[in-house]
Amino acid sequence: QDMESSSLVSSAERQRRRQLLEEWSNWRQRVEADLVSDRAAAGQQVAAATAEDEEAEVVD
Amino acid sequence: MRPILLQGHERSLTQIKYNREGDLLFSVSKDHVINAWFSHNGERLGTYDGHGGAVWTVDVNSSSTLLISGSADNTAKLWDVSNGKCLKSWEFKTAVRRVQFSEGDKMVLLVTEPRMGFPATVQIFDVQNGATEAVSSEPLYIFHPEGPKITVAAWGPLNKYIVAGRENGSVALIDPQTGDIISTNMIHEATLTDLQMSTDRTYFITSSKDKSAKIIETESLEVLKTYTTDTPLNSAAIMPKVQEFVVIGGGQEAMDVTRTSSRQGKFECRFWHKILEEEVGRVRGHFGPINTIAIHPDGRSFASGGEDGYVRVHHFDDDFFTFKFQI
Numbered sequence: 453q454d455m456e457s458s459s460l461v462s463s464a465e466r467q468r469r470r471q472l473l474e475e476w477s478n479w480r481q482r483v484e485a486d487l488v489s490d491r492a493a494a495g496q497q498v499a500a501a502t503a504e505d506e507e508a509e510v511v512d
Numbered sequence: 513m514r515p516i517l518l519q520g521h522e523r524s525l526t527q528i529k530y531n532r533e534g535d536l537l538f539s540v541s542k543d544h545v546i547n548a549w550f551s552h553n554g555e556r557l558g559t560y561d562g563h564g565g566a567v568w569t570v571d572v573n574s575s576s577t578l579l580i581s582g583s584a585d586n587t588a589k590l591w592d593v594s595n596g597k598c599l600k601s602w603e604f605k606t607a608v609r610r611v612q613f614s615e616g617d618k619m620v621l622l623v624t625e626p627r628m629g630f631p632a633t634v635q636i637f638d639v640q641n642g643a644t645e646a647v648s649s650e651p652l653y654i655f656h657p658e659g660p661k662i663t664v665a666a667w668g669p670l671n672k673y674i675v676a677g678r679e680n681g682s683v684a685l686i687d688p689q690t691g692d693i694i695s696t697n698m699i700h701e702a703t704l705t706d707l708q709m710s711t712d713r714t715y716f717i718t719s720s721k722d723k724s725a726k727i728i729e730t731e732s733l734e735v736l737k738t739y740t741t742d743t744p745l746n747s748a749a750i751m752p753k754v755q756e757f758v759v760i761g762g763g764q765e766a767m768d769v770t771r772t773s774s775r776q777g778k779f780e781c782r783f784w785h786k787i788l789e790e791e792v793g794r795v796r797g798h799f800g801p802i803n804t805i806a807i808h809p810d811g812r813s814f815a816s817g818g819e820d821g822y823v824r825v826h827h828f829d830d831d832f833f834t835f836k837f838q839i
Contacts, residue, residue: 461838469788469839476787479736483714483729487669494670 513832515797516554518815518823520547525817526568527804531576534808536593537815538579539823540567546581548593551808551815554825560591562598569610573617578639580620582608588622590639590647600647602637605630610664613639614671615713619652621674621688623665631656634665634674636688655691657684663704668730669713675730677704677718683733697733699726705762706747706804717758719748725760727786737789743778747804753811754833756786761802761816781805781816788837797824 523542530537530551537551546560546567565585572579572593579591584607590600602622610623619636626632635651660680668675673694674686681700684693700720709716715736719725725748727737739748745762763779779801780794800819807814813827 466839469837472787472789473839479729483731484712486731487712487714490670490672 513795513826513829516825516827518547518549518554518556518825520549520556520559521545521821521823523566523821524800524819525803525821525823526566527570528806528815528817528823529570529572530806530808530815531572532574532809533576534810534813536572536576537806537823537825538570538572539817540570540581541817541821542566543821544583544585546570546579546591548579549823549825551813551825558596560589560596560598562589562601563587565607568608571612571620573613575617578613578617580611580613580639582611582622588620590620600639600649602649604633606632609662612666614667615669616671619671621665621667623662623676626661632661634662634676634686634691653689653691655686657686657691657693664707664718666707666709666716667713668709673730675707675709675716677707679703681720681722683707683718683728685730685733695733697728697735699728699733699735700724702744705745708749710750711752717748717750717760719745719760719762721745723762725758725784727758737786739782739784739789739791741782746802747816749805749807749814750786751807751811751814752809754828755811755835757783757792758786759783759805759807759814761805763798763801763819765801765819779818781814785837790837792835795826798822 521541525541528539537549539547544563548557563583565583567583569582579593582588586604588602588608589598604624606624606627609625612621622635624633634655636653638648638652660678662676664677666675674688676684682698684696700722702721706719715729721744723741725739726735743762748760751757761781779798780796783793784791798818802816804817815825817823
């Protein structure tokens with residue numbers, strides 16, 4: 453495993469890395485929040501469908 | 513990092529897959545055999561016998577009760593993981609190139625290849641947790657997607673999409689109810705060889721014969737990251753924990769090598785920092801191209817399957833866990 457030697461990284465490079473990590477983290481926060489609301493919406497759909505099924509059975 | 517060598521295949525590996533807990537590793541090969549292994553010590557749990565051709569693809573459901581496989585014998589088979597029994601066999605006109613359980617395990621996705629006048633199909637079957645009487649013989653949906661051949665496919669988040677990768681280097685989002693192509697993006701310059709989802713399916717990684725691997729946002733099909741190498745790639749996987757790495761692998765087939773390479777075909781698994789797009793290390797060992805890579809769900813080990821017929825399971829050393837980029 454050729455891991456990098458630690459001392460020879462310029463400050464410009466460190467700045468670039470910080471920026472990439474920050475962009476990724478911001479994107480993840482946005483996407484994860486979207487997914488939570490999508491899941492909640494899908495969960496409500498499932499719950500509604502189940503409720504309808506139960507009503508149908510009562511009618512039978 | 514001494515690898516465990518799994519010796520149970522006589523021909524090249526086509527796909528390997530961990531179960532959700534990571535205690536089991538499933539491998540399929542051109543030798544018609546499906547093997548199940550204990551991932552911590554490499555002992556074989558068993559085999560699933562019945563295919564009469566190369567097995568191209570395999571997947572296991574999240575409770576590790578059902579296994580699905582797709583083969584060049586034009587069948588896909590559903591197996592009971594615990595006893596090796598074949599629960600269902602579906603027959604098609606052509607080979608089955610890719611299979612995957614949906615989120616929630618109620619459905620499976622199958623991709624059949626086009627051949628001799630038969631179009632490629634994407635089919636979805638209801639497997640309802642495998643109770644044999646509930647497994648449908650006919651597909652819930654069958655699509656004949658237009659355009660270049662689909663080589664890889666996977667379910668998107670909440671089963672909202674099927675993501676397909678094609679021979680021309682494009683990816684497409686397909687509506688799993690209508691088969692409509694929602695969007696498409698040309699992301700590679702040559703055929704897609706692998707497509708693996710992140711844990712929550714909001715992004716995925718692709719590998720291509722164009723020597724690069726890419727991270728793509730599922731919803732937008734936008735390219736987020738690119739990892740460019742010097743060899744055609746056959747597989748790419750995202751590390752789910754511990755480090756923000758991806759692992760990619762491939763290599764030039766011996767018959768395709770026109771000049772002697774100093775690195776002997778470059779049969780290495782390459783580790784890249786997922787976010788920084790920098791290569792951080794390589795793992796050698798295979799005697800031929802790497803065809804398939806899977807990462808343990810806890811991120812503490814990984815496995816590779818080669819054209820050489822071996823599966824190599826690597827448990828990471830301590831320095832792997834402490835490694836940090838300077839920022």
